[in-house]
Amino acid sequence: MIETFHTGMFAASLCIIIAFFSFMKETDDLHRLLLTDLASVMALFLIALVGTDLAEALILPGLVVTISKLMALAEIYLVKEGIWGNQPARTLDIEVLQSAPAILASILVLYGIFLSGFSGGAVAGLGVIFYIICKGHQERFELIETVSGYAWVAWIGAFFIMLIFPSQWFLAVMIAGGAILIKVTAKLSLIGTMRGESDV
């Protein structure tokens, strides 16, 4: 335990030195506010290095107090800069939501395909919901309907295979799993289109 801790300490010290150096160089208040989050992650990193059950139990309270402090600081920053109460143009006008969806949605969809079946469809559908909510959408329901229809046909076909050629059950299970994955994904992705647009 102690050897691992010491090895990790070097990596953590390096990260802490980099974080504190960035504090020295940075003069913009907003960027320093963001860097404090980096510092708090470093603090949690140090606790996580210990790697025991007790350390695991300490992560959550540590995270809670640092996040609450970060929120308090963010409120103070808003009031200080006089931008308190400014309404964004869109509901989810957050910079991260412009850049992150492609990566996060593709990770979720790939993981959903890896899981396959109903739960995989739910995970992949969440990815698609996230993407559509963040990026907006045009009317492409025809595509979703078509894919969903083919998935339904494949699902039924898998049942016929199972009934007529029981020896090919593995192929049938694979087809059914893939089909229900696509079906659930298509259904869930409709949720992502349910907000906003006037003609929906």
Added chain:
Amino acid sequence: MFDLNIEGAELFALPFGDIVPYFSIYSATLAAFVLIFILISAFDHPERQLNIIFGGDAYYEKEIKEDDTRFSRFMAIACGFATLGAVLTGDIFNFTLFAVLVGITNIAIVASAGNRHVLNAAFQYGIVAMIATVPLFGAAAIILATTGTLSIWTLAGMGAVPLLAKALLILGVMGEGIAPLYIGKAEIIRAQGAPFVLMIHFSSLLLFLRVTEIVLVI
């Protein structure tokens, strides 16, 4: 642990697992002071400031309503309870958590003044207090890794805690309790709701007394 000089006689100990909350003469005195100051901040009236007009003997008294000080009163009481937790706890990690809580409530007390310069000072202090979580949690992590426990009761008198951990602990508490310096910068003493600012000085004083005790005991 009660044979150590700083603690004094044992008054009370609750052997409840390995973390033992205890009262020695020292910690009981600190806790009593905290309770008194919680009562003060809960029941006192906001100060009526007198502004003297230069060049004459006229002065006027500011009218401060109870509603204006509700937030700072609440935060002063919360700060008192966080300080009480820091004084009473028998666990080093809990102590660091309470120290961070005291930092948060101190920021809130300072920020409730609403003046732009005061808010600026509160923001700078908040960044320092946020960075101070690194040495605080780092000290707790080093103590846990080298001794396998965080209980002050178990660690007392063993001398097993490395000097680095003690130094980091003191550094972290300095970061969290440094608010009075920023108050000097902010001139918040003249701001509205002045009596609750007392709690900032008081909590940082008690945090320093408590961390002195912990460092001398473990």
